[in-house]
Amino acid sequence: MKLQTISALNLKLQGSTGSFKVGSPNSRESFEVKYLLTHVGLNFNEGSDERLLKELAPVREIFDFKSLDFDEIMQRDIDDARVSSELIPYILDDESKDLVKFFPPIVVVALPIKNDANKPLDYYPEVKNGVEQRKDHPTGVEDWAVIQSGEDGKEVFKFEQPILSGVPQLHDLVSLNLNTSKCRLIIVDGQHRAMALLALYRNLKEDWSDSRRKPFESYYKEWTPEYIRKFNLDEIRLPMIICTIPELDEKYARASGAYDLKKASRSIFLTLNKTARKVSRSRNLLLDDSDLISSFMRKVLSKIKNGDSNFLSSTSLEIHNVELDQGGDRQVITSPMAFTGVPHLHYITEHLMLDSGDVTGVRKRDGRFSTRAKGTYISVLLQRLDADNTLGQDAYSSITRNVFTTNDETVLCDTFMSSYGKCILKSLTGFFPFKAYADATQAIKIASDSVDVHIKPMLFDGQGIARVFEDHRKSLEHRLDEGYFKHDVPKLKLFKAELDRINSSYELMISRFERELTKNYFAGMQPNFYSSKEPGNDLVPFSNAVSWVTKVYRNIFQTVAFQAAIVCGFFSQFEKASSEFVGELELKLDDCFDEYLEQINNFFSPTSYPKFRNLSELLIGHTDGDNFSNIDISEGSPFTFRNVVFPNEMSPDEWPKYRYIMLEIWSPSHSGFNDSIENERNICRQQIITSLYDRYIKDYSKENMRHISELTKDEKEAQFSLAFNNFKDMLRRLNKASVLDESVCRRYVSDSFI
Structure with a gap:
């Protein structure tokens, strides 16, 4: 007797089927996406609804972010605040209960997963197409078109379509069967709509216990089971499209493998979002x-x-x-x-x-x-x-x-x-301010293990989670103040108090991080420069140290212009010089970049009070005091980098101005390379003194309500002296005041004296 193989398919969904195509713009290949259009709701009398809701989840809950390769990440973070304040009220609207609510379909891709890891595969197990005879089928239909991935007993998915008059039907009796242990349903569009339904389901079933769900429960607590049950839940149904790409199977991988399921999923996501809610x-x-x-x-x-x-x-x-x-x-x-x-x-x-x-x-x-x-x-x-x-x-x-x-x-x-990529990574790991920042985040990551369960995800697990949390907290506060809720107000106030407590813990952790960063940034200072302690026994060199460090990072170190200046500024000179030196004089990229990083680190990592004062005066303003115990910083002094080089907004394309700082610091040991750098420094200095003088002349003429042509030579001379001295004072902070020759600078601006 032949034993029958037991199918592994355990979730059957019925609906209509259709198809569209996605493709690789690089290879000009296209692939059919075969989908089932069905629906999902809160009618628990239908077993498929509850089973589907158990299997459906946003990517953040299905896959561990750390286990995914970078190119497997396909989604935005979920704005739980918007889901709770906008989408759930739209679904549970007792003032328009007789209206039919329209929802665009939630789009899901059924992705196969590895046997030994919860990670998506690049291809389906081999897909076969055929016709099966079912003479005893209750519908009376005998011929069924079947598309199946995986051999019997190890299936991933199986499409079944009745054949009438030799034509597979698209609408009646079509089903998609899934093996939920071999595939995951990945939401590629409509995850906010899906999350609204999932939140209602989980609140009704008290199903937030999973560790990946728990951090997001607080966004939805105001929607209590008692309140949800007041509505006719059988009427809540959202359309859903479940996609498969049968051609991307192991046969295709062996034949070509130039495209894969992850790329296809990203293509679907990007195509849909070009016309949907704007993606960042x-x-x-x-x-x-x-x-x-x-x-x-x-x-x-x-x-x-x-x-x-x-x-x-x-x-x-x-x-x-x-x-x-x-x-x-x-x-x-x-x-x-x-x-x-x-x-x-x-x-x-x-x-x-x-x-x-x-x-x-x-x-x-x-x-x-x-x-x-x-x-x-x-x-x-x-x-x-x-x-x-x-x-x-x-x-x-x-x-x-x-x-x-x-x-x-x-x-x-x-x-x-x-x-190039190696040097980008070297800058991110080797530039001292960045290293100090990364080290500080590691300390906070360890500390966050022992605080509220919500804090670590807000800090580390999603780039927008903290922003969404604050939006939700403010939204709930507003709705309570406006009398939006007419039920369970005392309980809602408790929820609001819990959110406030979480927010306080979060802000304390941010403050702790800022102190940790400050401590790291000044770690090279000699102990005798430390004069005070802040909460937590974190030594800091002066009372406003945290504010100083936070400001410098936010306004300078973390900008596109500054970071571009570090890497692009190096290569702009290295590439130019590399064409000039060959053979024994050839420039070695690793050696040159390492030397460059070491030299700029020497300036941006202060190890003494004089070095700190130079850095502070270059970036912030005049710094009074002999040491950290009596320090006083005045912002916006006329000799700061921003006032001398460029006082306007530092857009990314202005990065060559920050590059100039690096050029003044950088002195390659390769003599020919250093000569090349010196030539570029001289070009920068000429442009700076010319621009600074022109700016002073224009400002002076405007203040005195006289055209520039009406200014006397003495007046122009006074503005030149002001520009020259401020430029020289700026260079003094870089220990380069002696390089600025007044007579040379005068020649640069001589046309303006005629």
């Missing part, structure tokens, strides 16, 4: 599979995420130090544990690859990188990465920024990481 610019940059610059950036981020020992040795840098999903189009870092972000790294990578050597002196970098996709600029990129040798002439001539094969991408990414 940083998330689009992060997920863009058709941009070489994004590929290079993801490679850098993958090294950070995975702690690659070949690139990151003896470092505290982790992925939480990079803000992955900054709100809107802003480039300001908001996550307290991050000191850089996706727009920062994308901008740096874009410049390193597409710049054509047009940065001179301190002038703003010209041109738009968005137009640098082909032609001269892509040739520069390919030359930098030696594509002619590594890929061959045929590939070299066909690649653009947005058109390339998977092999092209792999080879170019590896070459990028061996030079």
